[in-house]
Amino acid sequence: MFRNALGKTFRFLGYTVQYGCIAHCAFEYLGGVVVCSGPSMEPTIQNSDIVFSENLSRHFYCIRKGDIVIAKSPNDPKSNICKRVIGLEGDKVCTSNPSDFLKSHSYVPKGHVWLEGDNLRNSTDSRCYGPVPYGLIRGRICFKVFTVPQIFALIHL
Amino acid sequence: MFRNALGKTFRFLGYTVQYGCIAHCAFEYLGGVVVCSGPSMEPTIQNSDIVFSENLSRHFYCIRKGDIVIAKSPNDPKSNICKRVIGLEGDKVCTSNPSDFLKSHSYVPKGHVWLEGDNLRNSTDSRCYGPVPYGLIRGRICFKEQPWRLKH
Numbered sequence: 001m002f003r004n005a006l007g008k009t010f011r012f013l014g015y016t017v018q019y020g021c022i023a024h025c026a027f028e029y030l031g032g033v034v035v036c037s038g039p040s041m042e043p044t045i046q047n048s049d050i051v052f053s054e055n056l057s058r059h060f061y062c063i064r065k066g067d068i069v070i071a072k073s074p075n076d077p078k079s080n081i082c083k084r085v086i087g088l089e090g091d092k093v094c095t096s097n098p099s100d101f102l103k104s105h106s107y108v109p110k111g112h113v114w115l116e117g118d119n120l121r122n123s124t125d126s127r128c129y130g131p132v133p134y135g136l137i138r139g140r141i142c143f144k145v146f147t148v149p150q151i152f153a154l155i156h157l
Numbered sequence: 158m159f160r161n162a163l164g165k166t167f168r169f170l171g172y173t174v175q176y177g178c179i180a181h182c183a184f185e186y187l188g189g190v191v192v193c194s195g196p197s198m199e200p201t202i203q204n205s206d207i208v209f210s211e212n213l214s215r216h217f218y219c220i221r222k223g224d225i226v227i228a229k230s231p232n233d234p235k236s237n238i239c240k241r242v243i244g245l246e247g248d249k250v251c252t253s254n255p256s257d258f259l260k261s262h263s264y265v266p267k268g269h270v271w272l273e274g275d276n277l278r279n280s281t282d283s284r285c286y287g288p289v290p291y292g293l294i295r296g297r298i299c300f301k302e303q304p305w306r307l308k309h
Binding site: 017018020021022024025061072073074075076077078110111112113129132133134135136 | 181234
């Protein structure tokens with residue numbers, strides 16, 4: 001009786017670990033749904049929008065200028081950021097604020113990318129923390145699944 | 158006949174994907190064996206030494222000063238580096254070379270670590286490319302396999 005219960009528990013744990021690993025690898029190598037929060041990518045991505053992020057591009061090193069990517073934050077490894085790639089390694093980027101009188105430029109170092117939010121007035125990005133190492137990129141956003149107004153419309157139906 | 162072969166192929170692929178995913182997660186979350194190359198960590202780790210790297214510490218944010226870590230290279234995302242953690246975020250580190258007359262110091266920014274090889278004369282590390290974001294760390298080396306060497 002006890003042996004049966006123990007056997008069932010182990011089998012259950014075995015299946016959980018098995019399917020957990022497969023799900024994790026699917027998210028890691030294929031992609032997944034992400035909820036974005038914050039105003040830094042408005043109007044492209046609003047606060048609480050749901051987007052689909054694919055993770056193959058970063059493994060094949062095909063991230064292009066203009067892509068919107070999700071990356072680990074350089075200042076806080078526990079959180080993620082969602083910004084647009086403005087410059088790849090070797091590109092010349094403008095590092096000064098739009099309001100500055102004197103413009104300053106620099107080149108993106110090897111192995112790094114320059115990220116900026118679409119909402120330049122309200123975004124902490126590479127203009128604050130500098131170029132971001134490519135190794136921190138987690139995935140590339142390919143399309144929006146739902147926006148908040150659409151969800152409200154569905155609920156009210 | 159053909160349907161049998163197709164069924165067997167799919168079952169085989171299914172098992173391969175299944176066990177591949179489990180193996181990947183074991184390496185990702187538990188640890189694995191790594192071969193180190195290069196002279197930057199001598200004499201602690203020699204060229205071609207085999208070490209065991211555990212990956213739990215970085216997920217629980219327990220990397221300590223003095224640990225030897227494996228991280229993605231900031232200059233080349235396709236390769237890894239193996240260095241010692243000299244400073245954590247907020248620590249004061251010396252950024253000048255030992256041969257410089259004037260010493261310069263700086264503080265490690267939030268979310269970063271300062272990495273240096275044990276073989277200071279022959280190591281490209283944070284003294285060249287600056288503090289490394291914590292997110293690039295892959296694992297912590299816990300022990301070295303003792304190689305069988307024939308002593309003459």
